[in-house]
Structures are given as structure tokens and as C-alpha cells.
Amino acid sequence: MRVLKDHEKLDRSEIEALIGKIRAIVYTRVSSEIQIDNYSLESQIDICVKDAKSKFDINEDEIIVLREEAESGDNPNRPMLNYILFLLEKGLGNRVIFLHPDRLSRHLHLQQQITHRIWELGCDLHFVEFDLQKGNAESMLNYNIQGSIAQYNKAKILANTKRGRKTMVANNKIPGMNRIYGYTYDKELNTLIENAEEKERYLMMVKIILEGGTCTEVAEYLAKKRYSAPKGDTWYQATISRILRNESYMGTYYHGKTEVVRIDGKKKQVPKPREEWEKIDIPQYIDEVTFERLQKTLDGNIKNSGRPSEDYLLRSIVRCGRCGAAVSSGVVTKTQNGILKYYTCTRKTKKSYSIETGLSNSTCKGSNWRVDMIDYLIWNEVLKIIGNPEPMIPELSERLSDRSRLDEIILNINIIIKDIAEKEMSRNRYIDLCGDLIITKEELLKKLQPIEKELTELKKELSVLNKNLDLNSGQNTSMPLRLTLLEKYQNIINYELQMIDMRKIVGVLVDKVVLHDDKRIEILYKFTAESKLVRNDLYVSDSVNLNKLKWVVESPPAKWSEIEHLYPQMLKMYNENLLSFEQIANATETDWWTIKQMFKAKGATLLSTKERGIKRRACDFEKIYNLHYVDGLAFTRIYKEHGLSPTYCKQVLKEKYTQV
Numbered sequence: 001m002r003v004l005k006d007h008e009k010l011d012r013s014e015i016e017a018l019i020g021k022i023r024a025i026v027y028t029r030v031s032s033e034i035q036i037d038n039y040s041l042e043s044q045i046d047i048c049v050k051d052a053k054s055k056f057d058i059n060e061d062e063i064i065v066l067r068e069e070a071e072s073g074d075n076p077n078r079p080m081l082n083y084i085l086f087l088l089e090k091g092l093g094n095r096v097i098f099l100h101p102d103r104l105s106r107h108l109h110l111q112q113q114i115t116h117r118i119w120e121l122g123c124d125l126h127f128v129e130f131d132l133q134k135g136n137a138e139s140m141l142n143y144n145i146q147g148s149i150a151q152y153n154k155a156k157i158l159a160n161t162k163r164g165r166k167t168m169v170a171n172n173k174i175p176g177m178n179r180i181y182g183y184t185y186d187k188e189l190n191t192l193i194e195n196a197e198e199k200e201r202y203l204m205m206v207k208i209i210l211e212g213g214t215c216t217e218v219a220e221y222l223a224k225k226r227y228s229a230p231k232g233d234t235w236y237q238a239t240i241s242r243i244l245r246n247e248s249y250m251g252t253y254y255h256g257k258t259e260v261v262r263i264d265g266k267k268k269q270v271p272k273p274r275e276e277w278e279k280i281d282i283p284q285y286i287d288e289v290t291f292e293r294l295q296k297t298l299d300g301n302i303k304n305s306g307r308p309s310e311d312y313l314l315r316s317i318v319r320c321g322r323c324g325a326a327v328s329s330g331v332v333t334k335t336q337n338g339i340l341k342y343y344t345c346t347r348k349t350k351k352s353y354s355i356e357t358g359l360s361n362s363t364c365k366g367s368n369w370r371v372d373m374i375d376y377l378i379w380n381e382v383l384k385i386i387g388n389p390e391p392m393i394p395e396l397s398e399r400l401s402d403r404s405r406l407d408e409i410i411l412n413i414n415i416i417i418k419d420i421a422e423k424e425m426s427r428n429r430y431i432d433l434c435g436d437l438i439i440t441k442e443e444l445l446k447k448l449q450p451i452e453k454e455l456t457e458l459k460k461e462l463s464v465l466n467k468n469l470d471l472n473s474g475q476n477t478s479m480p481l482r483l484t485l486l487e488k489y490q491n492i493i494n495y496e497l498q499m500i501d502m503r504k505i506v507g508v509l510v511d512k513v514v515l516h517d518d519k520r521i522e523i524l525y526k527f528t529a530e531s532k533l534v535r536n537d538l539y540v541s542d543s544v545n546l547n548k549l550k551w552v553v554e555s556p557p558a559k560w561s562e563i564e565h566l567y568p569q570m571l572k573m574y575n576e577n578l579l580s581f582e583q584i585a586n587a588t589e590t591d592w593w594t595i596k597q598m599f600k601a602k603g604a605t606l607l608s609t610k611e612r613g614i615k616r617r618a619c620d621f622e623k624i625y626n627l628h629y630v631d632g633l634a635f636t637r638i639y640k641e642h643g644l645s646p647t648y649c650k651q652v653l654k655e656k657y658t659q660v
Contacts, residue, residue, distance in 0.1 A: 001060040005067035029068040073106030077426040108147040215240040223353030237351035251284030313375040320345035321516030342368035560598035
């Protein structure tokens with residue numbers, strides 16, 4: 001018994017070998033709607049196979065089982081259901097067995113349509129738990145009635161579920177949700193309650209960020225303190241950012257931010273307009289003003305989160321030979337002559353910290369690769385191909401005449417043709433299905449748009465494959481066309497090129513570059529077999545002219561150099577007026593993080609938030625003392641006329657008297 005699952009398909013040779021040997025196809029399905037489906041795939045298979053043996057004397061080796069997982073019964077475009085019709089058309093089996101009609105579909109019209117398609121192919125349809133007799137009027141009536149009931153039951157269950165959720169939200173309750181750090185979901189009250197321990201840590205995160213820290217520093221701090229992470233035992237920089245971006249901490253949880261729609265038979269979650277979100281009150285941790293300050297600070301960290309990395313050749317096409325992950329440029333080393341840049345595996349620089357050790361995790365370990373050297377070597381290999389493409393012709397000709405390549409192309413063409421036929425069948429079924437629902441032409445075109453888009457892409461792919469088949473079938477008269485592109489670049493490279501132009505040329509010719517730890521650079525071109533560039537020493541062979549290597553990448557000027565002329569004014573605002581970096585930035589229309597970097601570079605003494613507060617209160621003492629004790633103003637009047645809150649005034653006076 002052959003079981004096909006997870007969109008698994010038979011190849012052409014397997015189909016040809018099974019023709020005449022397969023007598024029945026068993027179809028099993030479970031949807032993602034657990035409240036509706038209480039079947040398991042295994043139990044469906046066992047029951048259907050036993051029924052095939054007892055009623056039709058069909059052996060297990062004469063059965064093919066198709067498993068359809070997480071697919072709704074009213075989806076007309078189910079992959080394995082479409083594959084049943086394809087196999088029947090190819091002559092595999094003459095009977096399809098289902099456990100129950102609702103496994104075929106929970107939509108009456110779709111159920112009828114598929115049923116008639118199977119019968120039109122001259123095959124029988126059998127249900128283990130329903131007696132369907134094709135020529136019996138009463139049996140067909142019952143079949144249609146149960147289809148209507150199944151469709152009604154599903155719609156009723158979904159409507160009741162939706163109504164129940166709306167009622168809960170109206171009563172300020174949350175109908176189930178994902179975890180929000182800092183809160184605990186109370187199953188009895190159906191709402192979020194304060195988690196005191198996590199609340200304290202959340203407020204600590206906010207404080208660190210507002211004082212100039214970064215999400216990475218917060219993650220490292222929490223890991224070293226061995227505080228439990230929301231999931232697992234690792235704090236990620238992205239986790240901190242996601243928590244701090246969540247507006248729920250202002251005391252309002254929004255339910256119904258998204259809705260589920262069905263597109264081309266598939267469920268998709270799409271965002272809803274903000275005005276349609278439903279508000280639910282939960283404990284408040286920070287006010288709106290603090291939250292806005294927090295978002296501006298996070299935005300500032302993003303804008304100043306590293307140097308631009310545009311001056312490297314292999315952007316988006318270089319991979320790590322250790323783990324296969326993407327490689328990026330950005331890690332630098334300062335030298336006497338400037339800054340050296342390195343290609344580094346993205347998994348190596350992953351910003352996460354273990355609560356067990358408090359140390360940074362790196363899933364990929366190994367050395368980095370010098371950007372200037374790697375770029376020099378790759379660019380010279382590309383120049384060799386552009387300048388002298390003739391040696392590649394024999395290799396291309398040999399590859400083009402490879403019979404296995406021809407068979408691969410033919411197989412891909414057959415697969416594409418089959419996929420196109422399946423999509424067209426799905427489109428026709430959807431048209432019939434929507435016709436019964438009496439929708440407008442515009443609505444129908446909108447629903448068909450995804451299928452039409454897939455059909456267009458498949459036809460384009462088929463056209464390309466057919467051209468490749470002609471090209472690989474010995475019709476090598478078009479070989480010069482392959483070299484025309486190289487001739488075009490021969491003229492371009494005579495001029496001095498910018499990095500962006502060099503990157504475009506490499507992107508046209510090179511599919512991927514793999515950097516290995518054994519000093520080996522692997523280049524995979526887009527139009528030839530794999531080409532490997534092997535170097536004997538660290539990164540460069542003896543034949544390379546080291547004098548021509550661009551060994552050092554010039555260090556870009558510091559961003560704060562643009563506002564350096566404002567430093568004396570800003571220093572006065574910081575030390576005498578006791579303004580924060582954010583307040584200075586607002587007053588000078590600059591960026592607070594750049595100001596902070598300039599102060600550090602200039603050696604200025606930085607004040608903590610606490611120290612600045614103490615100094616500010618000391619400066620305000622004389623003013624508050626005269627207003628309250630000399631002029632006799634109440635604290636509330638001082639607040640109205642001078643903007644100094646009663647709490648602040650009392651604290652200023654208390655601190656001064658305590659010192660005395």
C-alpha cells in the first residue's frame with residue numbers, strides 16, 4: 001500500500017508501472033478546524049482499507065492512500081483532491097473510497113461537482129459510513145440532504161463561536177490569546193492580570209532604553225540576571241524590541257486586529273482597520289507620554305545602529321560554507337591605516353543571550369573573511385570570464401549534450417503541464433461554485449485573481465523550459481547568443497566602475513558564492529556548471545599582485561562631525577540648563593544618539609538621570625523656597641503659574657532640609 005502525504009506525487013515512471021495494478025484510491029482528510037473534525041488520518045486509513053478488503057476484495061498492494069492535512073472541506077483547490085482526478089485520468093484505479101461524504105467536502109455544490117467528475121471518468125465513488133447508490137433517487141436525495149446539513153452545521157458552529165467571542169469582548173473579557181510578557185492570563189476571569197515579577201522587569205527594560213541603552217544591552221542584562229525569557233532560556237534582541245513596541249502596556253488590549261479570509265480556497269490572516277479593533281481594559285504599566293518617548297528612542301537606535309554596508313561586492317549572493325546561512329558585511333577591525341571590513345555569517349552575530357551563562361549565543365563558529373580580499377578575487381574571476389569566454393564553450397557544449405539534463409527538462413515540462421491543467425480545473429470549479437452564491441462579476445474576478453496569477457507564472461515557466469529544451473537538444477546555433485551578454489560587459493569594464501555597477505555585473509553572472517573555512521572560495525555561475533576557485537594560502541595565491549589589492553577600506557567620517565560646530569552650545573545646555581540628550585536634540589533639531597556619541601568622543605562627563613535630577617532640584621530650590629515661603633503661594637498655584645508640580649516642589653524642599 002502506497003501512502004502519499006505532504007503534497008507528495010508519483011513521478012512518470014512510477015505512474016506507468018502502477019497502471020493496471022492499482023484498483024482503488026483512498027482519500028483521507030483532516031482540517032485545521034478541530035472543533036468540527038474529530039477524525040484522525042490513521043483511523044480513516046484503517047477503516048477505509050478494511051472496508052475495501054471486505055466489500056470489494058481489494059488487497060493493500062492494490063491501494064494508493066492520499067493524505068490531506070489541514071485542509072478545509074469547502075476548499076475547491078485541495079492539492080491531494082485534485083491529484084485524485086489526475087491519477088484517475090492516468091488510469092490508476094477505478095474506485096475512490098472516503099470515510100464519509102464530509103471528508104469529500106462540507107460544501108454541497110463542491111461535493112456534487114467532484115462526485116460527477118469522478119463518475120464522468122467511469123469510476124465508482126464509495127463511502128464507508130454512507131450508502132450511496134448512483135442510480136437510486138432516494139439515495140441521491142439523502143446524499144444531497146446530508147451535504148446541506150454538513151454545510152449548515154459548519155456555518156452554525158462558526159457563527160456561534162464568533163458570537164460567543166463578541167459577547168466576551170463586550171464584557172471586557174479576552175477570548176483566548178497568545179502570551180504577553182508582564183501579564184498572566186486568568187482562565188477563570190478570561191482576562192489579563194498583573195504578573196508582578198515580570199512587570200518589574202518590563203519597567204526595568206523601559207528605564208534602560210530611556211537612559212540610552214539598546215535592546216541588545218537589555219537582553220544581555222536580563223540573561224546575566226538569569227531572568228526567565230518568555231519562551232525558552234534565551235533572551236533575543238528581537239524579543240526585547242517586540243515587547244517594548246507592544247502598546248498593550250498602556251492599559252488597553254486590542255482584540256480583532258486581524259481577520260481570517262479565504263483566498264483561492266486557502267485561509268489567510270489579514271489586518272483589519274484600526275477603527276474596527278475592539279478595546280479591552282487591562283492593568284496599565286506606563287502612560288501614553290512615556291510610551292511615545294520609548295518609541296522615539298527605539299527609532300533613534302535603529303537609525304544609528306551601525307555603519308552603512310553598501311561598499312561590498314557580494315551583497316545577497318554570499319553564503320557561509322559552515323552552516324549555509326547568509327553572510328553579511330559589517331564587522332570591522334580598526335588598524336593604524338584605517339578600518340578593515342569582514343564578511344561574517346549572520347548566525348555568528350545573532351544577538352541572543354543564554355540565561356544559564358549570560359553569554360552571547362552563536363550558532364555558527366569560525367573565522368571571518370576579509371571583504372577587500374574576497375571582493376578582489378571574485379571580481380578578477382568575473383573579469384577573466386568576461387574578457388575571455390572562449391574556453392567555456394567546450395564545457396557549455398558538453399553540458400548541453402548531457403542526456404540526463406534533457407530528461408530533467410522533459411520531466412519538469414510534464415510537471416508544469418500537469419500543474420497548469422490542475423489550476424485550470426480549479427479555476428473552473430471555483431467559477432461554478434461562486435456561480436451558485438450569486439456574486440458580482442467584480443467579486444468573482446477578485447477571487448479568481450490568485451489562480452490567474454499562478455497560471456500566468458506557470459505558463460512563463462513552461463515557455464522558458466521549452467526554450468531550454470530546444471537549446472539542449474543539439475540546436476546549439478544559439479550558442480553565440482549566450483556570449484552576447486559577455487561581449488556587452490567587455491565594453492563596460494573598460495571604464496572605471498562604481499561598486500553598484502560592479503555588483504550588478506556580478507549578479508548577472510554569479511548565482512552564489514560560498515566561503516569555506518578551509519580557505520576555499522566556491523563560485524556557482526548562473527549559466528555553467530559549478531566553478532571552484534581554490535587558493536593555497538589564507539585568501540590569496542602567490543600569483544596575485546598584492547600591491548594592487550585594496551587592503552584597507554577607508555573609514556567613513558563620524559556622523560557627529562556634521563554637528564560638531566554645535567558642541568559648545570550643546571555642552572552648555574547639558575551642564576548648565578541640565579537638559580537631557582533628547583531635549584537638546586529637540587531644541588537643535590538633531591538626533592539625540594548622535595549627540596551622545598559626540599559627547600563621548602569629546603570626553604565630556606556624562607550625567608546619569610539621577611545625577612541630573614539632583615542638580616536640577618538643587619538649582620530650583622531657591623525659586624521654590626521664595627515662591628512658597630516668601631510669597632506665600634500654595635503648591636497648586638506654583639504648579640499653575642510656573643509648571644512645577646506639588647510633588648516635585650515638596651521633594652526639592654525635603655532634600656535641601658535633609659542635607660542641612
